[in-house]
Amino acid sequence: MSTLLDRPFLKMNGLGNEILVLDLRAGGGPVTADEAMALARDRDTRFDQLMALHPGRGGADAFMRIYNADGSEVSACGNGTRCVAWALMRESGRREALLETAAGPLVCSAGDAPDQITVDMGAPRFGWADIPLAEEFADTRAIELQVGPIDAPLIHSPSVANVGNPHAIFWVDDLNVVDLRRVGPMLENHPIFPERANISLAKVTSKSALTLKVWERGAGLTLACGTAACAAAVSAARTRRTGRDVVVTLPGGPLRIVWRESDDHILMTGPATLEHEGVIRADMLPVAA
Numbered sequence: 001m002s003t004l005l006d007r008p009f010l011k012m013n014g015l016g017n018e019i020l021v022l023d024l025r026a027g028g029g030p031v032t033a034d035e036a037m038a039l040a041r042d043r044d045t046r047f048d049q050l051m052a053l054h055p056g057r058g059g060a061d062a063f064m065r066i067y068n069a070d071g072s073e074v075s076a077c078g079n080g081t082r083c084v085a086w087a088l089m090r091e092s093g094r095r096e097a098l099l100e101t102a103a104g105p106l107v108c109s110a111g112d113a114p115d116q117i118t119v120d121m122g123a124p125r126f127g128w129a130d131i132p133l134a135e136e137f138a139d140t141r142a143i144e145l146q147v148g149p150i151d152a153p154l155i156h157s158p159s160v161a162n163v164g165n166p167h168a169i170f171w172v173d174d175l176n177v178v179d180l181r182r183v184g185p186m187l188e189n190h191p192i193f194p195e196r197a198n199i200s201l202a203k204v205t206s207k208s209a210l211t212l213k214v215w216e217r218g219a220g221l222t223l224a225c226g227t228a229a230c231a232a233a234v235s236a237a238r239t240r241r242t243g244r245d246v247v248v249t250l251p252g253g254p255l256r257i258v259w260r261e262s263d264d265h266i267l268m269t270g271p272a273t274l275e276h277e278g279v280i281r282a283d284m285l286p287v288a289a
Ligand SMILES: N[C@H](CCC[C@H](N)C(=O)O)C(=O)O
Pocket: 017, 048, 049, 068, 074, 075, 076, 077, 078, 079, 080, 165, 166, 198, 216, 217, 218, 219, 224, 225, 226, 227, 228
């Protein structure tokens, strides 16, 4: 029998990025890949990412493990973190929350508007091995990625960043210059990304604004991706395309990203929306093998 049975969950979203918050602080877990994939498909619990909450350590409100819809476990999810922070603040009545993850601590605080949450996503990393990028490509100056016979202008020379997870940002003048549904999986699984990567098309619209379309590792096209917004914002600032305080507009809506000068931390601010609550039922879980 699954240890997830009867555990409470919140079905939420962050700008339409489907999030399932599963509370395992009273027990249960870890979530298996099969359980994650089954819950991702269920009508009541369907998600792009599952945020599993385990008992916190060292003053943290919870230790958080993150799973994509394909069952892969990952180390960061910006939209999901805002949703978890909203839930923890609703529970505690406090205006801040501290989460522990495999990628380190996440300090969360209530924003000015009721549903706005700010998360300190930490500092980005840009080194070849930090992303990570495969050694055999290390002699490539600009990473010119050819993804086979695409009929649109070749996508090349992406900006790459790790913001707790790997991202490749491709700068375009038109977000529809290529079909991301077709090219996204080719790039996600390109051998240059030994841990795969989240793939974004980014268009600079002013010195303080970007628009973004994202093919997410392990989840596909989503309405929003918080970590992609962070990766695009720091890459835009680093390449002098914008300043360090930008609004990143995704298909699901806007996020404000500030790349703080004093410590290089990325502050992401955006909404968290509760859709419904429930408990895990046996029919949502994979039939025991
Ligand atoms: N697909 C991402 C995880 C979720 C990122 C996204 N949902 C976000 O809001 O940051 C990855 O595999 O690294």
